[in-house]
Structure formats: structure tokens, C-alpha cells
Amino acid sequence: xxxxxxxxxxxxxxxxxxxxxxxxxxxxxxxxxxxxxxxxxxxxxxxxxxxxxxxxxxxxxxxxxxxxxxxxxxxxxxxxxxxxxxxxxxxxxxxxxxxxxxxxxxxxxxxxxxxxxxxxxxxxxxxxxxxxxxxxxxxxxxxxxxxxxxxxxxxxxxxxxxxxxxxxxxxxxxxxxxxxxxxxxxxxxxxxxxxxxxxxxxxxxxxxxxxxxxxxxxxxxxxxxxxxxxxxxxxxxxxxxxxxxxxxxxxxxxxxxxxxxxxxxxxxxxxxxxxxxxxxxxxxxxxxxxxxxxxxxxxxxxxxxxxxxxxxxxxxxxxxxxxxxxxxxxxxxxxxxxxxxxxxxxxxxxxxxxxxxxx
Amino acid sequence: xxxxxxxxxxxxxxxxxxxxxxxxxxxxxxxxxxxxxxxxxxxxxxxxxxxxxxxxxxxxxxxxxxxxxxxxxxxxxxxxxxxxxxxxxxxxxxxxxxxxxxxxxxxxxxxxxxxxxxxxxxxxxxxxxxxxxxxxxxxxxxxxxxxxxxxxxxxxxxxxxxxxxxxxxxxxxxxxxxxxxxxxxxxxxxxxxxxxxxxxxxxxxxxxxxxxxxxxxxxxxxxxxxxxxxxxxxxxxxxxxxxxxxxxxxxxxxxxxxxxxxxxxxxxxxxxxxxxxxxxxxxxxxxxxxxxxxxxxxxxxxxxxxxxxxxxxxxxxxxxx
Numbered sequence: 001x002x003x004x005x006x007x008x009x010x011x012x013x014x015x016x017x018x019x020x021x022x023x024x025x026x027x028x029x030x031x032x033x034x035x036x037x038x039x040x041x042x043x044x045x046x047x048x049x050x051x052x053x054x055x056x057x058x059x060x061x062x063x064x065x066x067x068x069x070x071x072x073x074x075x076x077x078x079x080x081x082x083x084x085x086x087x088x089x090x091x092x093x094x095x096x097x098x099x100x101x102x103x104x105x106x107x108x109x110x111x112x113x114x115x116x117x118x119x120x121x122x123x124x125x126x127x128x129x130x131x132x133x134x135x136x137x138x139x140x141x142x143x144x145x146x147x148x149x150x151x152x153x154x155x156x157x158x159x160x161x162x163x164x165x166x167x168x169x170x171x172x173x174x175x176x177x178x179x180x181x182x183x184x185x186x187x188x189x190x191x192x193x194x195x196x197x198x199x200x201x202x203x204x205x206x207x208x209x210x211x212x213x214x215x216x217x218x219x220x221x222x223x224x225x226x227x228x229x230x231x232x233x234x235x236x237x238x239x240x241x242x243x244x245x246x247x248x249x250x251x252x253x254x255x256x257x258x259x260x261x262x263x264x265x266x267x268x269x270x271x272x273x274x275x276x277x278x279x280x281x282x283x284x285x286x287x288x289x290x291x292x293x294x295x296x297x298x299x300x301x302x303x304x305x306x307x308x309x310x311x312x313x314x315x316x317x318x319x320x321x322x323x324x325x326x327x328x329x330x331x332x333x334x335x336x337x338x339x340x341x342x343x344x345x346x347x348x349x350x351x352x353x354x355x356x357x358x359x
Numbered sequence: 360x361x362x363x364x365x366x367x368x369x370x371x372x373x374x375x376x377x378x379x380x381x382x383x384x385x386x387x388x389x390x391x392x393x394x395x396x397x398x399x400x401x402x403x404x405x406x407x408x409x410x411x412x413x414x415x416x417x418x419x420x421x422x423x424x425x426x427x428x429x430x431x432x433x434x435x436x437x438x439x440x441x442x443x444x445x446x447x448x449x450x451x452x453x454x455x456x457x458x459x460x461x462x463x464x465x466x467x468x469x470x471x472x473x474x475x476x477x478x479x480x481x482x483x484x485x486x487x488x489x490x491x492x493x494x495x496x497x498x499x500x501x502x503x504x505x506x507x508x509x510x511x512x513x514x515x516x517x518x519x520x521x522x523x524x525x526x527x528x529x530x531x532x533x534x535x536x537x538x539x540x541x542x543x544x545x546x547x548x549x550x551x552x553x554x555x556x557x558x559x560x561x562x563x564x565x566x567x568x569x570x571x572x573x574x575x576x577x578x579x580x581x582x583x584x585x586x587x588x589x590x591x592x593x594x595x596x597x598x599x600x601x602x603x604x605x606x607x608x609x610x611x612x613x614x615x616x617x618x619x620x621x622x623x624x625x626x627x628x629x630x631x632x633x634x635x636x637x638x639x640x641x642x643x644x645x646x647x648x649x650x651x652x653x654x655x656x657x658x659x660x661x662x663x664x665x666x667x668x669x670x671x672x673x674x675x676x677x678x679x680x
Contacts (some may be wrong), residue, residue, distance in 0.1 A: 040471075079664050092479075190474050191457055191484040198482060202548070235462065235552040236479040243472045261427050286429075293651040294618040297627025301647030302640040305626065306633040314641075320647030328615075328651035332658060334427040346468065 026177035043163035045252035047269035056272030076356035082179040082248040088193035093130030098232035100213035104222040121212035136193035293327035397565040404567030414444035417574040417589040430607030442577040446521025449492035453566040462553035480557040481548025491526035502670040599666040615655025622648035
């Protein structure tokens with residue numbers, strides 16, 4: 001049933017959702033624990049001031065030739081949001097064994113011609129992989145699994161910025177009111193991190209099994225053309241996980257109006273660096289993508305017809321079709337989004353912070 | 360009371376009310392407690408996502424988003440007028456999937472911030488939000504990520520306007536269906552890790568039913584009606600019809616045809632050089648360019664353009680969902 005929560009420091013009403021574990025009062029900045037049983041220290045990375053962040057964006061946009069769009073006079077809306085994360089260090093090894101069908105190409109000279117065929121070797125491999133270690137950032141909220149949020153986490157892991165206990169830092173009132181409540185507890189965060197990390201390790205181990213079998217056949221001087229894992233056993237062992245305390249990472253969202261259009265940008269809250277930037281598609285860019293569609297389909301279509309072998313020809317024409325579809329879609333996109341963070345879509349990231357927690 | 364309705368006494372506030380027998384759930388109009396119709400003793404957690412955008416804001420979002428579309432009519436901003444906005448509250452079921460398989464003889468040590476497992480089988484952890492009714496008036500894209508932010512306990516007084524749709528699917532059946540691929544994956548991982556010697560631990564749970572608001576906004580442009588759907592909680596435009604100018608249509612169609620002709624010419628030149636025959640390369644280039652032509656035709660053949668939200672393409676922003 002509905003229950004009204006009030007700040008235990010100033011008595012102001014709290015905007016609590018059914019999953020809220022902890023929430024910062026938007027009036028006084030006091031951290032309230034709705035789930036007392038999960039009470040722990042929360043760390044925060046202090047954001048730079050809004051003006052400073054927007055100035056950084058303007059400078060960055062100017063360097064990219066977008067100074068006209070992202071200027072102060074075009075600013076329609078700016079807001080800071082502090083997103084809670086857990087950073088989970090995971091380390092695991094894997095006992096593996098597998099049987100791989102390795103295909104090799106063999107040729108034999110018969111009178112004036114050469115006869116070639118594909119032979120298969122069944123190779124058994126086994127070993128221990130790892131330790132495979134990494135840091136998995138887990139957003140402590142439901143349904144926030146988007147590129148900009150992942151990019152923010154990666155930027156934090158790559159940087160040396162310090163997170164301090166929330167009680168020991170002075171935050172502006174607009175930052176308090178924008179701190180998103182923590183909705184995932186540490187245990188759930190570790191389960192999510194385990195799933196991400198071990199899925200990634202299983203994929204890597206399967207590649208190791210295949211590669212090891214192929215290499216063994218290559219060492220016999222044979223010409224390997226492909227392989228299939230027939231049977232495998234991958235047992236994760238010595239799995240260790242340590243989770244950080246919840247860490248609040250700030251992010252600026254700025255919306256600009258340029259001409260009739262709106263363009264959004266997301267900035268890293270502690271240094272003002274652009275994470276995601278939407279920019280107008282210039283007429284010239286549309287023409288370029290359209291031309292690329294014509295050239296790619298023309299070249300691949302022509303080569304496809306001229307190719308030796310029907311399947312190679314069909315393959316080239318198919319690639320040309322995909323290229324023309326992709327380029328034309330690009331040509332007609334309303335805006336262009338650029339992401340300025342490496343490894344955004346990687347689930348588990350090698351980080352400088354790793355080993356700080358596990359050691 | 361007619362025979363199609365059933366009378367309830369709210370177990371929380373003792374108020375009496377009646378609801379249609381066909382409903383799966385009944386919500387007390389006085390205190391908001393939700394029950395299962397077939398088992399009124401069982402209370403259900405019922406949430407409502409807050410409406411952050413009213414109909415005027417939703418219409419403004421539609422106009423701003425339409426202005427960003429390629430080929431939008433030049434006088435769009437001045438020649439459009441609001442026609443109607445209707446709010447639908449779509450029922451959703453919320454589940455948390457958490458399944459683990461530990462190999463036989465394996466040990467798991469779980470601390471506050473540390474976990475150690477010596478031999479592990481498989482694992483899946485996911486948060487699932489799925490529609491709780493079929494044939495809904497608003498088509499939600501597959502994979503649409505519903506935000507957890509702004510979820511509140513349901514109170515009938517919160518719903519001031521709009522159409523409140525009842526959940527019609529059985530939550531346990533839906534849970535079994537949505538959970539099945541996760542359990543199968545865990546079993547497959549466990550079998551790969553330790554054969555059939557594993558213990559499956561299913562800590563998944565049904566969190567509750569929620570209602571999510573969408574606006575169906577209609578506007579007029581030069582005598583024609585255009586429809587759009589806006590997520591009333593976070594402002595995402597899911598569907599948008601917009602007028603395309605005649606000039607843009609001509610440019611778009613000519614561009615599509617020109618792309619195909621150029622591709623055919625390049626293909627022809629290549630086969631002309633390689634094989635001495637022009638015509639086959641011409642055909643090869645034209646065939647490869649057909650998808651590009653198809654996109655241009657689909658986009659510009661009609662004066663009404665249509666945008667549809669694609670979760671995979673749009674998952675860059677929305678950091679606070």
C-alpha cells in the first residue's frame with residue numbers, strides 16, 4: 001500500500017518509488033535509507049559547475065566545427081543527473097576441454113591437374129583458462145541500460161577521479177535534487193556482474209578451444225580452412241567478486257535549439273567532456289552517404305556478376321545490397337549521434353581500478 | 360448489480376465495490392488496493408508510472424520531433440493545429456529473473472560485498488517488463504525499455520483522465536513464458552560446466568502489475584489528420600506521422616532513382632572492363648542498389664511520412680529512464 005516517506009533530517013516529503021533503497025532529500029541533501037537493512041556508505045564524484053561544463057562543451061563543439069549549434073544563446077535546457085553505480089571486480093578461471101572438428105584443405109596432383117578436397121580432423125583439447133579478470137559497471141537502477149550511461153561508467157573507470165563519501169562533500173541544491181535513488185542492492189548487482197563476466201569468459205574460452213585445436217593441426221603443416229566445436233566442457237572455477245560501495249556519477253544533459261531543430265548532448269559531470277553529441281546532418285553529408293550507396297552497390301554488384309563462381313557472385317551482390325541499404329538509411333537520418341568514449345558496449349572492462357578491491 | 364459483475368469487500372479499508380467478472384484484477388476505488396478476482400484474499404502490488412508530460416507538453420514534443428524529420432513540410436510549424444490527445448494507461452507485468460546453477464559439490468560463500476564460488480555452473484539475472492494484455496490500442500515496439508523511474512503505488516485518484524486498460528493475461532503463465540529462455544540458458548551453461556550434476560536455484564520473482572501512460576496525439580496539417588504516440592512518462596516519441604513537402608518528395612524519389620542508375624552504370628563499366636559485356640554488370644549494380652531505392656520510395660512516395668521508434672537504434676540517450 002502507499003506509504004508516505006519523509007526526510008529523517010528535515011521532514012520534507014521524499015519521492016520514493018517502490019524499489020527505492022536509498023534517496024537523497026532534494027531539500028536538505030540528507031541521505032535517507034528506505035531499506036535500513038541495506039544501509040551503507042555512498043560515494044559521490046563531485047560535478048563541476050554547470051557554466052563550466054557548458055563552456056567545455058562549447059569549446060569542444062567549436063573544435064568539431066559545431067560551434068554555431070552548441071553556443072550559449074542556443075541553450076534550451078540543461079540539467080545535471082547523478083546516476084548510482086556499483087563497480088564489481090570479478091575474477092574467474094575455467095577448466096575446459098573440447099572436441100573440435102578442424103577442416104583442412106588437401107590437394108593432390110593427378111597427371112596434369114590438381115585435385116583438392118576438404119578433410120576433417122577430430123582434435124581433443126583441454127586446459128585451464130585464466131584468471132580472467134575485469135570490472136563490471138552495474139547501474140543501480142532498473143531500465144537504465146543505455147549507451148550514454150555505459151559510456152559514463154567507462155569514463156569513470158578510465159579516469160583517476162576520486163569518489164568521496166556523500167556526507168563529506170558540499171553539493172549544490174540542484175545536484176541533490178537530481179540524484180537518482182538506488183534501486184538495486186549489492187547482491188543483485190553482483191549477480192548481474194557475474195552473469196555479464198562469465199558469459200564473456202565462456203565466449204573467450206570457446207574461441208581458445210577452437211584456436212588451440214586449429215593451431216595443433218597447423219603445426220602438422222596442414223592448411224586449416226575452418227573448425228566447429230563438436231563438444232565442449234567449460235567449468236568456471238575460483239570465481240571471486242568484490243563490489244564497490246554505491247558510487248554516484250554526475251552527468252550533464254544539455255539541449256540546444258538550432259534553427260527549427262533540437263540537438264542533445266551528454267557531458268561527463270566531473271570534467272565536462274562530451275560523451276554523446278547529436279549534430280545536424282549537413283546536406284553535403286546526406287549527398288555523401290547517397291553517393292556511397294551508389295558506389296558500393298555499383299562496384300559490388302558489378303564485381304558480383306564478373307566473379308568466378310556463382311556463390312561468390314551472389315555473396316558480393318548481397319553485400320552490395322546491405323551496403324546500399326545501410327548508406328541510404330544513414331543519408332536520411334534526422335540527426336547524427338557521435339559517442340566519444342571507447343569500449344562503450346563492452347560489458348566487462350579491464351580497469352586501473354581493478355585489484356584495488358580484490359586485493 | 361447485473362450478473363456480469365461481482366461484489367467485493369476491500370480487505371484493507373472494508374469499502375464495498377463491484378467489478379466485471381471478466382477482469383483478472385480489481386482495484387478498490389477508495390484506497391487503491393488491488394486483488395485477484397479469482398482470489399480476493401490475495402493482494403497484488405500495483406504501481407503506476409507518473410505522467411511527466413501533460414497533453415500540451417506531449418503535443419510540443421511531437422512538433423519538435425517532427426521538425427527534425429527529413430523532408431518535413433516547410434510551413435509545418437505555423438500550419439499545424441492541435442486536434443486531440445488521449446491518454447492510455449497500458450498494463451504491464453514486472454518480473455525479476457535470477458537463476459543460478461551451482462555444480463554438485465560446489466560451494467558458494469556470500470558476504471555483504473564479496474562472493475566466492477569454487478565450482479560454478481550457470482547464471483542469469485534480468486529485469487523484465489512485459490505487456491499484461493493482448494490487442495492493446497497502442498502498439499509498443501518489441502524490446503521497448505520501460506523506465507523504473509517514477510513508479511508509484513497505484514491510487515485510483517491518480518488516474519484523472521484517459522483509458523485505464525485491464526490486465527487480461529495470467530501473470531503466472533506470462534512469467535513461465537518469459538522466464539523459460541533464461542532457465543534454459545542456465546541449464547545449458549550448467550550442463551556444459553558439470554554435466555547433469557548441478558543444483559538449480561531459482562530466486563526469480565513476480566514484482567507486480569503496473570500501468571504505464573502513453574499519449575495518442577492527433578494534429579491537423581492542411582486539412583489532414585496526423586497521429587503520433589508519446590511515452591507520457593519520459594517523453595519518447597514512439598510513432599509519428601508527419602507531412603512531407605512536395606519538393607522533398609521529388610528530391611527524395613529522384614535521389615533514389617539516381618542512386619540506382621549510377622550503381623547500374625558503375626556495375627556495367629566494371630563488367631565491361633572485366634568481361635567485355637556491359638549489360639550484366641548493369642543488372643548486378645541495379646539489383647544491389649534496390650534496397651536503397653526501396654528506402655527512398657518507401658519514405659517519399661506518399662505525402663505522409665512515418666517514423667517508428669526502434670529500441671536498438673535509439674538506445675543512446677534516455678539516461679534517466
